[in-house]
């Protein structure tokens with residue numbers, strides 16, 4: 489785990505959760521997300537829908553939305569441009585890499601997209617936060633990813649807040 493420094497945010501939080509959150513924000517030149525992260529069911533029927541985040545989304549990079557109903561790109565304030573792709577994970581990653589200009593590409597969710605990219609062997613590093621709440625429904629991230637531990641070094645860090653941070657780092661090929 490790379491905990492180089494702890495930063496107090498505007499609400500005064502600190503500690504392990506904050507250290508992980510801090511790492512989330514740096515070094516990314518593009519984002520990939522699924523259609524169900526970009527909007528509510530049926531957003532493709534609304535030509536005015538531009539995502540949840542208002543005029544200045546927090547990505548500040550090219551952001552690639554995987555959808556079976558693509559539309560032309562939308563340029564937002566603050567450096568985010570949404571591109572809509574009907575493509576395989578490998579094709580989407582190639583497009584995002586071009587947009588990232590040498591920086592990392594973040595796979596931002598939801599569970600379906602994360603699972604598909606991990607299953608395709610396209611993820612070098614993954615950070616998952618396990619929260620002790622039983623929802624009892626939803627999309628399962630682990631389905632089809634049996635024996636993931638063969639390909640990744642896995643670390644678990646418990647936080648006093650009650651969550652567990654899991655990091656998966658792809659093992660070097662010998």
Ligand SMILES: NC(=O)c1ccc[n+]([C@@H]2O[C@H](COP(=O)([O-])OP(=O)(O)OC[C@H]3O[C@@H](n4cnc5c(N)ncnc54)[C@H](OP(=O)(O)O)[C@@H]3O)[C@@H](O)[C@H]2O)c1
Pocket residue numbers: 521522523524525526554555556557573574575576577597598599600601602604626627
């Ligand atoms: N709170 C959050 O930040 C957040 C984020 C994401 C999801 N969620 C919620 O989590 C639940 C599960 O979400 P999810 O796993 O379904 O979300 P998701 O991964 O964001 O979206 C999956 C959808 O993306 C599109 N898609 C995925 N791969 C594609 C490909 N290769 N080519 C073209 N289109 C592709 C498909 O939508 P189409 O066929 O409709 O185009 C697919 O149904 C939902 O209830 C969702 O609302 C919450």
